[in-house]
Amino acid sequence: xxxxxxxxxxxxxxxxxxxxxxxxxxxxxxxxxxxxxxxxxxxxxxxxxxxxxxxxxxxxxxxxxxxxxxxxxxxxxxxxxxxxxxxxxxxxxxxxxxxxxxxxxxxxxxxxxxxxxxxxxxxxxxxxxxxxxxxxxxxxxxxxxxxxxxxxxxxxxxxxxxxxxxxxxxxxxxxxxxxxxxxxxxxxxxxxxxxxxxxxxxxxxxxxxxxxxxxxxxxxxxxxxxxxxxxxxxxxxxxxxxxxxxxxxxxxxxxxxxxxxxxxxxxxxxxxxxxxxxxxxxxxxxxxxxxxxxxxx
Amino acid sequence: xxxxxxxxxxxxxxxxxxxxxxxxxxxxxxxxxxxxxxxxxxxxxxxxxxxxxxxxxxxxxxxxxxxxxxxxxxxxxxxxxxxxxxxxxxxxxxxxxxxxxxxxxxxxxxxxxxxxxxxxxxxxxxxxxxxxxxxxxxxxxxxxxxxxxxxxxxxxxxxxxxxxxxxxxxxxxxxxxxxxxxxxxxxxxxxxxxxxxxxxxxxxxxxxxxxxxxxxxxxxxxxxxxxxxxxxxxxxxxxxxxxxxxxxxxx
Numbered sequence: 001x002x003x004x005x006x007x008x009x010x011x012x013x014x015x016x017x018x019x020x021x022x023x024x025x026x027x028x029x030x031x032x033x034x035x036x037x038x039x040x041x042x043x044x045x046x047x048x049x050x051x052x053x054x055x056x057x058x059x060x061x062x063x064x065x066x067x068x069x070x071x072x073x074x075x076x077x078x079x080x081x082x083x084x085x086x087x088x089x090x091x092x093x094x095x096x097x098x099x100x101x102x103x104x105x106x107x108x109x110x111x112x113x114x115x116x117x118x119x120x121x122x123x124x125x126x127x128x129x130x131x132x133x134x135x136x137x138x139x140x141x142x143x144x145x146x147x148x149x150x151x152x153x154x155x156x157x158x159x160x161x162x163x164x165x166x167x168x169x170x171x172x173x174x175x176x177x178x179x180x181x182x183x184x185x186x187x188x189x190x191x192x193x194x195x196x197x198x199x200x201x202x203x204x205x206x207x208x209x210x211x212x213x214x215x216x217x218x219x220x221x222x223x224x225x226x227x228x229x230x231x232x233x234x235x236x237x238x239x240x241x242x243x244x245x246x247x248x249x250x251x252x253x254x255x256x257x258x259x260x261x262x263x264x265x266x267x268x269x270x271x272x273x274x275x276x277x278x279x280x281x282x283x284x285x286x287x288x289x290x291x292x293x294x295x296x297x
Numbered sequence: 298x299x300x301x302x303x304x305x306x307x308x309x310x311x312x313x314x315x316x317x318x319x320x321x322x323x324x325x326x327x328x329x330x331x332x333x334x335x336x337x338x339x340x341x342x343x344x345x346x347x348x349x350x351x352x353x354x355x356x357x358x359x360x361x362x363x364x365x366x367x368x369x370x371x372x373x374x375x376x377x378x379x380x381x382x383x384x385x386x387x388x389x390x391x392x393x394x395x396x397x398x399x400x401x402x403x404x405x406x407x408x409x410x411x412x413x414x415x416x417x418x419x420x421x422x423x424x425x426x427x428x429x430x431x432x433x434x435x436x437x438x439x440x441x442x443x444x445x446x447x448x449x450x451x452x453x454x455x456x457x458x459x460x461x462x463x464x465x466x467x468x469x470x471x472x473x474x475x476x477x478x479x480x481x482x483x484x485x486x487x488x489x490x491x492x493x494x495x496x497x498x499x500x501x502x503x504x505x506x507x508x509x510x511x512x513x514x515x516x517x518x519x520x521x522x523x524x525x526x527x528x529x530x531x532x533x534x535x536x537x538x539x540x541x542x543x544x545x546x547x548x
Binding site: 161260 | 372375376378379380383386387388389475491492499502503504505506507508509510511512513514515516517520521524
């Protein structure tokens with residue numbers, strides 16, 4: 001019995017072994033019904049463009065004229081280095097995919113100075129204690145930049161995991177595990193939103209089936225009620241309230257929300273509307289980034 | 298979309314634990330949470346020398362549900378502890394400056410232990426009610442710093458209640474595919490739901506926390522309905538809490 005192992009980038013099929021018996025790291029797993037590498041389920045992977053294709057896609061958060069909503073959104077006029085252009089409300093963002101060789105999918109997402117690296121392993125073998133009979137078990141591990149992970153990281157992991165569970169089609173891979181590992185490289189505000197974006201890009205890179213894409217947007221409200229999208233660390237500290245939303249790409253529905261500080265119901269609706277508009281730009285960036293990566297020209 | 302109105306806090310007792318400085322017991326249907334608050338001395342943080350600490354800890358033991366094992370706190374307990382810490386921080390339920398005795402040297406540290414005795418869903422609501430009731434019950438003795446010996450002298454005969462500025466009330470919903478929203482879900486409903494949402498509101502209608510940890514999507518209109526339901530619930534709970542405190546005998 002032969003199993004085929006496609007390695008992305010080479011463009012050739014390589015038959016690894018014609019026997020059931022082990023060949024180094026592979027062994028038969030009767031439960032899954034296939035030959036399984038202990039951390040890797042063998043599956044067909046679409047042949048990706050060669051490794052000489054550009055992997056880095058840089059986009060800017062320019063929102064030309066689209067932000068004509070009623071809310072008081074401040075056109076950025078900060079004097080910090082790397083300013084956002086006039087009329088922009090999101091910081092400059094960039095994404096790089098497939099940069100790590102060991103995980104099945106990896107992505108690095110940059111928003112201004114905030115940078116998060118994500119790696120996805122899956123669908124892979126799952127511990128019997130954690131397995132779910134009819135869908136995949138999703139696990140998220142978030143590592144802070146310094147220090148050991150604490151209770152705040154656990155809380156964020158739960159938020160990211162539940163968001164991913166809502167979009168990943170786990171029913172297609174029952175009794176397997178999909179692990180998303182996030183490493184904070186630098187934190188300059190809007191960290192949770194950046195983690196969500198990196199996780200989404202990494203899941204896409206790994207080829208995990210999803211019903212929609214999702215993105216994270218952060219809003220900050222300062223003491224006089226002005227709304228700021230994608231705040232920096234300094235703006236977050238001075239703000240009266242910071243709201244982070246995760247929105248899906250199909251109908252811009254609210255998947256996840258976590259807030260800090262006091263605000264009124266009307267302000268919540270205002271922030272949600274602004275976040276929905278901003279998410280259009282993030283999804284457009286995702287689309288361009290992926291089109292550029294998979295195009296043959 | 299249809300609503301399903303479930304249980305109000307059926308029973309609330311305060312001051313039941315004699316050894317704690319403040320305590321309360323809350324029953325929400327079958328979910329039972331007991332909160333005990335101990336006040337101890339501590340040094341204030343260096344970056345905020347005139348503030349005290351409030352340290353919440355939610356303990357979900359094997360007693361309350363078969364899902365939990367003994368040992369270090371599991372994920373649900375840690376998430377609940379973080380949620381309570383966020384509610385305390387965001388709603389400014391007590392001014393941390395009130396807990397300071399001597400700036401830079403001595404402050405009160407309030408250790409809030411929330412122990413779940415029976416977990417039948419909606420643990421976040423029950424913990425918030427229990428914490429609020431226990432904080433209203435806390436009596437701190439008067440402390441003076443003796444200038445000669447630089448030691449603190451505690452006067453146990455003179456105690457005063459904490460100044461509770463706001464009354465945050467949590468309302469949880471179980472979401473089923475954006476068509477059905479159930480208020481105050483039981484454990485079975487939570488398990489079957491496709492998502493959950495918790496709204497913490499104070500008496501002025503200001504939101505302290507909108508906790509939606511993933512799950513199926515919600516439109517803005519549905520969210521608006523949840524807010525109005527949360528306002529009604531706040532009124533109901535506040536009425537119950539006022540009754541309980543009126544009936545409490547002053548010490």
